[in-house]
Amino acid sequence: xxxxKEELKAKIIEQLNLEDVSVADIADDDALxxxxxxxxxxxALELIVMLDKDYGIRLSDPxxxxxxxxSVQVMADYIKEHRTK
Amino acid sequence: xxxxxxNSIASISPQKTFDNNLFLDEITDYNNTVIFAQDPxxxxxxxxxxxxxxxxxxxMGVVASKIAMDEAGIETVDAIITGTGMGCMxxxxxxxxxxxxxxxxxxxxxxxxxxxxxxxxxxIALGMECxxxxxxxxxxxxSFESALxxxxxxxxxxxxxHILVGGVEELGAHTTKVHRTINHIKPEAVTISExxxxxxxxxxxxxxxxxxxxxxxxxxxxxxxxxxxETFNTLKKEKVSETIESFLEGxxxxxADIDVIVFGNNxxxxxxxFYNQLSEGIFxxxxxxxxxxxxxENNTISAFGVWLACKxxxxxxxxxxVKINEIKTSxxxxxxxxxxxxxxxHSLLLLKKC
Amino acid sequence: MSKGVAITGxxxxxxxxxxxxxxxxxxxNARKGITRVDNVETIQRSEIMVGExxxxxxxxxxxxxxxxxxxxxxxAMLGAIAAKEAIADAGIxxxxxxxxxxxxxxxxxxxxxxxxxxxxxxxxKAPQKxxxxxxxxxxxxxxxxxxxxxESLVTTISTACSSAANAIMLGxxxxxSGKLDRxxxxxxxxxxxxxxxxxxxxxxxxxxxNTPFDENRKGLNLGxxxxxxxxxxxEVVKAENKKVLAYVKGxxxxxxAFHQTASSDDGDGATLAMEKALKVxxxxxxxxxxxxxxxxxxxxxxxxxGRAILRVFGEEIPEFSSTKAYTGHxxxxxxxxxxxxxxxxxxxxxxxxxLNFKTPMKEFSMNPQTExxxxxxxxxLSNSLGFGGxxxxxxxxxxx
Numbered sequence: 001x002x003x004x005k006e007e008l009k010a011k012i013i014e015q016l017n018l019e020d021v022s023v024a025d026i027a028d029d030d031a032l033x034x035x036x037x038x039x040x041x042x043x044a045l046e047l048i049v050m051l052d053k054d055y056g057i058r059l060s061d062p063x064x065x066x067x068x069x070x071s072v073q074v075m076a077d078y079i080k081e082h083r084t085k
Numbered sequence: 086x087x088x089x090x091x092n093s094i095a096s097i098s099p100q101k102t103f104d105n106n107l108f109l110d111e112i113t114d115y116n117n118t119v120i121f122a123q124d125p126x127x128x129x130x131x132x133x134x135x136x137x138x139x140x141x142x143x144x145m146g147v148v149a150s151k152i153a154m155d156e157a158g159i160e161t162v163d164a165i166i167t168g169t170g171m172g173c174m175x176x177x178x179x180x181x182x183x184x185x186x187x188x189x190x191x192x193x194x195x196x197x198x199x200x201x202x203x204x205x206x207x208x209i210a211l212g213m214e215c216x217x218x219x220x221x222x223x224x225x226x227x228s229f230e231s232a233l234x235x236x237x238x239x240x241x242x243x244x245x246x247h248i249l250v251g252g253v254e255e256l257g258a259h260t261t262k263v264h265r266t267i268n269h270i271k272p273e274a275v276t277i278s279e280x281x282x283x284x285x286x287x288x289x290x291x292x293x294x295x296x297x298x299x300x301x302x303x304x305x306x307x308x309x310x311x312x313x314x315e316t317f318n319t320l321k322k323e324k325v326s327e328t329i330e331s332f333l334e335g336x337x338x339x340x341a342d343i344d345v346i347v348f349g350n351n352x353x354x355x356x357x358x359f360y361n362q363l364s365e366g367i368f369x370x371x372x373x374x375x376x377x378x379x380x381x382e383n384n385t386i387s388a389f390g391v392w393l394a395c396k397x398x399x400x401x402x403x404x405x406x407v408k409i410n411e412i413k414t415s416x417x418x419x420x421x422x423x424x425x426x427x428x429x430x431h432s433l434l435l436l437k438k439c
Numbered sequence: 440m441s442k443g444v445a446i447t448g449x450x451x452x453x454x455x456x457x458x459x460x461x462x463x464x465x466x467x468n469a470r471k472g473i474t475r476v477d478n479v480e481t482i483q484r485s486e487i488m489v490g491e492x493x494x495x496x497x498x499x500x501x502x503x504x505x506x507x508x509x510x511x512x513x514x515a516m517l518g519a520i521a522a523k524e525a526i527a528d529a530g531i532x533x534x535x536x537x538x539x540x541x542x543x544x545x546x547x548x549x550x551x552x553x554x555x556x557x558x559x560x561x562x563x564k565a566p567q568k569x570x571x572x573x574x575x576x577x578x579x580x581x582x583x584x585x586x587x588x589x590e591s592l593v594t595t596i597s598t599a600c601s602s603a604a605n606a607i608m609l610g611x612x613x614x615x616s617g618k619l620d621r622x623x624x625x626x627x628x629x630x631x632x633x634x635x636x637x638x639x640x641x642x643x644x645x646x647x648x649n650t651p652f653d654e655n656r657k658g659l660n661l662g663x664x665x666x667x668x669x670x671x672x673x674e675v676v677k678a679e680n681k682k683v684l685a686y687v688k689g690x691x692x693x694x695x696a697f698h699q700t701a702s703s704d705d706g707d708g709a710t711l712a713m714e715k716a717l718k719v720x721x722x723x724x725x726x727x728x729x730x731x732x733x734x735x736x737x738x739x740x741x742x743x744x745g746r747a748i749l750r751v752f753g754e755e756i757p758e759f760s761s762t763k764a765y766t767g768h769x770x771x772x773x774x775x776x777x778x779x780x781x782x783x784x785x786x787x788x789x790x791x792x793x794l795n796f797k798t799p800m801k802e803f804s805m806n807p808q809t810e811x812x813x814x815x816x817x818x819x820l821s822n823s824l825g826f827g828g829x830x831x832x833x834x835x836x837x838x839x
Contacts, residue, residue, distance in 0.1 A: 015193075017137040038134060041701060045194045045640060053191040062642045165694075171574055172597070181554050184636050189482045197637035198700050198826070201546065202575060202597035207827025210694040216711055219694040219829055220605055223548075223597040224576035231594040235609060238616050263560045267570050318541075318583050318593035328590070384574075429580065 005076045012072075015050055016043050028073040033066070044069060056084030087301040089240045089311045090439055092247075095152035096392045097122050097145045098293040098380040105156055108396050109404045112379065114278075115289075118271045119261055120381045122293045125152075135212065138195055140175035142255030145294035146205035147212060150249055154213075156306055157298035163245035164218035165206050166236050167253060168228030170384020172202040174257030182259070205253050218245070226426035227316040228252060229388040230434065233299070234314050240301040251296030252385025261290060269427075271352070277406075280352035280378040288351040291381025295388035297395075303439055308395035309420070312336060312435040320431045322359055326367050329423065332433050340367040344417045345397055347390045348409070349424030351377040359425055364409065372417075373409035387424040387432060394420040398438050443839030444611040444687040445676045448529025448669035450521040450625075451779045453766045454490035454662055458524055463783050466791045467811055471765045473648050473660050479551075479630050487644050489630060490662025490767025492517060503585070510568040512549035515578035517665035518627030519585040525623060526586060529669035530681070537620035537675055540592035541583050542610050543667075544602025544626030546771040548575035551631045578627055592619065597771065600733075600825030601692070602626050603666070604774025607833050608690040610670045620675050625667030625775035634661055634770065641700065643737045649768075651734035651761035652741050652807045654798040659735040662767025666775035668782070673839075685782045688818065688836035689720025695828030701739050706747025708830035709733075709822060713751045716832035722818060724752045727834070729790050729814070731777045731821040732807070734761020735768045744824060745803055758808040760793035774823035774831065781819040781835045788816050 009023045012032070016039065030036040033044070044065045051057040051068075057079065059065055068078045096102040100113055103125040113123070122145060127136060130148045139147070146167065154160070176199035183192055198204075203221040210219050218239075222231035229252030236248040264270050271287040280289065299311060313336050320328060333339060346368045350360040364373055376393050380386060397403055397417055418438045425431040451458065454472025455465035465472065476489045478496075494502070499516040500509065511519070522541075526534070549572040556566035571577065579595040592613070596605045603626025610624035628634075638644050638661060645658040676683060693715060695708030702708065717724060733744055748756060762780050769776050784790060793807035817838065823831045 019137055020133045040698070042138075042194055042198060042699065045642060048642070049191055049193045049640070060642075170576065177550075180637065181550075181557055181633060184554065184632055185557055189632065189636055192636050192640045194637070194640035194700075197633075197640055200637075201599050201826050203599055203825075203827040203829060204699075206598075207694070207699060207829070210696045210828060211699070214696050216694050216696045216708060218692045219598070219827070220596060220609075220692070221598050222594055223545075223574070224579060224593070224595040225574055227594060228576070235612075238612055238618070242616065259557075263570055266561060267567055316592055316594065317590045318580060319589045324590070430576070 004079065005072050008072050008075055011050060015046055026072060029071050032069050032071060055079050057082050086241045087243055089237050090300055090303045091297050091308045091311055091395055092300050092304040092306050093153045093156035093298040094308055094392050094395050095149040095296045096389060097125060097149050098389055099123060099291050100379050103152060108400055109406060112406055114276055116274045116276045118274055119256060119290045121256060138199060140173060140199060140255060142173055142175065142253050143205050143208055146251060146253040147208055149251060149294035149296040150209045153249065153296040153298050157304060159247055159298065161213060161215050162217060162247045162249045164236065164239060164248040165209050165215060166220045166232040166248060166250050167206040168222045168232040168385050169202055169205065169253050170223065170225045170228045171254055172223060173200050173204050174255055174260050176200040178257045178259045225384055226387065226424060226430040227432050229385040230314055230316050230432040236299050237311060237314060240299060243301060246302065247298055247300045249296060250299055251294060252388035253294040254292050254383040254385050256290060256292045264290065277378045281350065283352045284354050286353055286355050288353050288382035291383050291386065293380060293389065295392050307439040308399045309436040310439045312437050314434045317431040319429060325359055326363060329433060330367065336435055343371050343419055343421045344414050345372045345374060345420045347394050347420060347422040348373060348375045349377060349387055349390060350375050351382045356428055370412065372412040372414055374403060374407040375409055376407055390422045390424060391434060394422055394436050398436060442615045443673050444614045445671050445683040446668050446685045446687065446782055447671050447681045447683060448525045449684065449779045449782060450524025450528060451666040451776060452492055452517055452520050453664035453769065453776055454492060455765050459779065465765065466780065467789065469792055469794060471794055473767060476630065479632060479635065481632055481635055483635055483639060486646050487635065488647060488660045490660055490769065491630060492663055510572045511581055512572045512578060513551045513629035514545055514547055514549060514627045515572065515581040517629055517663065518543060518578050518582045521625065521665035522582045522586060522623060522667045525667040525669050534586055534588050539588060539621045540613060540619045541579060541588060541623045542594055542596065542606040543579040543582060544596045544606040544771040544774065545575050545578055545628055546597055546599055546602060547628045547631050547634060549573040549577055550633045551629050554632050598825055598829040599827055600770050600773055601823040601829045601831040602771035602774065604823035604831035604833050605692060607687060607774065607778055608692060608831065611687045611690055614670055614672050621669065621671045623667050623669055626772040627665035628663060628770040628772045630661060630663040645736065648795050649736035649764055650795040651736040651763055651793055652745065652800060653796050654800045656736045656738065656741060658737050660767035662769040664766060664769040664772045664776050666772060666779045668775065668778055685785050685835045685837060686839045687833060689716040689722065689834035690832065691715025691719060692831045695830060697828055700826050702743035702824060704743060706743040708828050709744050709747035709824055710750045712830040712832040713747065713820065716834050720834045722834065725755055727757050727818050727820045728816045729757055729784055729819045730759035731781050731819060732759050732761045733822040733824045734763055736763060740824060742802055744822060745800065745805060749803060749805065756805050758790050758812060760791055760808045762791055764794035777821045778833060781821045784819050785816050785835060785837055789813050
């Protein structure tokens with residue numbers, strides 16, 4: 001599980017081009033949107049594609065993403081339960 | 086009708102021009118067919134969170150706009166008007182190649198969003214929180230002149246007091262390769278000093294951003310009065326002299342009244358005759374200058390010509406490196422810029438000392 | 440600056456018709472042009488609906504009588520067809536008689552050819568002729584060439600979905616300031632894999648017919664189209680004894696400065712654009728008889744625009760409708776398409792229905808006009824809102 005979380009953090013940093021952030025800077029429960037990492041709706045769309053491409057999870061409504069991307073912890077839980085690859 | 090002044094300038098180009106205290110004091114020589122802009126310290130101007138999605142063109146545009154705003158000493162403007170002939174090439178290439186390479190699957194939105202032509206103007210507005218008029222002109226070599234014309238009309242009619250106007254282009258690797266295949270880029274590397282005599286077709290491609298604050302009130306920092314700007318979609322070689330003379334006549338001037346003429350020749354053997362005929366013709370007794378040997382060719386590089394004219398008018402000096410001929414002028418009061426690209430999209434721009 | 444800007448001719452090609460008459464006929468008969476995409480090869484075909492002009496490129500080439508060596512993008516061909524109709528409609532036989540210009544809006548430009556031959560350009564000679572038609576200004580240069588306009592002011596605006604509205608705005612300014620006597624203004628955009636996939640990544644494409652201002656709207660249908668209008672000065676109208684279709688009465692542009700793609704929740708930019716346009720027109724909000732809304736049927740646009748309309752018009756909102764359900768969202772061309780529709784509304788004193796509307800939005804109580812309605816119209820306000828926060832409003836009127 002913690003492996004998946006580390007993997008997700010690295011992917012978030014790379015995919016979203018968060019140049020000044022390292023894996024160690026993101027705590028499992030940090031808010032990804034709003035006050036935490038300050039991600040926005042474009043980032044949410046990027047993460048939706050990542051879920052599809054890397055874990056075989058397809059979301060049709062971007063609003064669903066907002067709940068799943070609350071934190072790395074929530075994301076990891078969701079992926080563990082729904083992944084098809 | 087109000088007069089229009091260029092109150093500040095900013096240039097990011099293949100030369101070190103982003104420092105307004107300098108005027109081509111140090112020249113970087115190139116021996117290439119494609120030359121890139123010299124980067125200022127972008128981080129000094131753009132917060133990392135905002136910069137993370139920006140390709141080079143957007144960064145250059147945003148930083149050039151900040152330099153111009155700082156020099157004009159204003160916080161906001163009544164309009165932001167940009168010109169870009171090719172738009173955001175890097176993100177466009179990224180998205181097109183992703184569509185093809187991944188067969189339309191797993192595409193992400195960022196490069197698509199960043200690829201639209203008005204990205205730079207939109208990002209400048211976003212950064213400045215400026216809700217004013219916001220236009221982007223995308224018409225090849227007259228993109229910048231169209232922006233300037235729009236600004237000039239609004240200022241003359243007093244619909245706006247201060248307008249940020251700029252031109253920006255970035256190089257995209259694939260687009261560069263593609264333009265080589267049709268010989269729009271020179272076949273062999275050339276140095277600055279060789280370019281006009283290269284006798285080969287094509288130009289040295291480049292990138293950069295040139296921004297200006299134009300206002301209908303003269304500020305302390307004023308560089309020039311923008312008297313007239315006109316563009317022509319087509320113009321036959323035989324008609325250039327006549328067109329320039331009638332343009333000057335419309336402004337109560339004759340060719341002999343021009344103290345400095347700024348030419349847009351780029352060393353393309355097929356098209357430099359548009360300028361050469363003027364060098365030897367109506368402007369043979371006029372001080373002639375050029376700049377594309379220093380900063381290359383792109384769709385809005387004529388804005389660098391305006392930058393050069395502004396610098397000459399304000400400093401009353403002409404660096405040797407830009408001189409085509411040597412004519413003694415006691416005072417530079419009136420400057421004309423003429424540019425065209427591949428025989429199309431001609432522009433004339435008249436500036437006076439302020 | 441009190442000069443009138445007369446509209447003396449119009450031309451259009453869209454998913455609901457190949458000329459002005461066909462478009463009008465479709466509008467009053469509630470005939471939409473939304474189908475599956477046929478002319479663009481895309482794996483998204485079964486997942487999206489589009490407003491497509493059904494001519495193939497070869498058919499367009501034949502219509503324009505272009506030589507086989509031509510390098511026209513589809514955008515340029517659509518634009519040329521609409522531009523020619525507008526010039527003919529205005530009764531212009533000698534384009535050089537007055538100081539004339541062309542201002543066009545496009546976002547796609549020649550992307551259709553670029554995406555088709557992207558890698559082939561490097562190795563194949565035949566498609567290389569299209570390399571020069573990629574840039575946005577090329578389609579406008581081609582339109583000028585088709586009309587025989589030389590040595591003139593010809594330029595292109597690209598402000599995403601508000602491009603053509605902004606072309607109208609610049610044209611009006613050029614006439615008012617006396618820089619030009621006559622100007623052809625409008626826009627053209629063709630469908631492309633680039634925009635289909637781009638909007639797909641934003642997850643704002645509907646898989647069925649788009650439903651502007653409906654609570655259950657699922658997003659937009661992309662469309663392709665071109666439309667142009669001839670604007671002329673009072674002097675030309677008088678000298679040529681021209682029939683005036685309508686006037687460009689007011690215009691305004693503002694930036695939302697909120698987000699790169701999304702509109703602000705309160706529609707700040709759209710509010711400012713409408714307010715500026717009313718000011719230029721010297722009209723009160725209550726003097727607007729019909730609003731042709733941008734209404735793309737995305738969750739974000741319709742809410743933001745609706746709120747802006749409420750802010751500007753308060754309790755007294757005139758009839759409003761979006762015609763996107765007919766044509767799809769034609770991106771940079773939309774402002775010109777809807778300008779033609781606004782002028783048709785004024786000419787015929789009729790309000791076109793907002794098709795596919797069923798359920799009112801829960802955020803406000805304003806509902807679009809859903810049936811064709813006859814009403815004496817003197818002023819029509821048209822909105823065009825786009826990426827990069829770009830918001831534009833143009834007001835058309837019967838009287839100068």
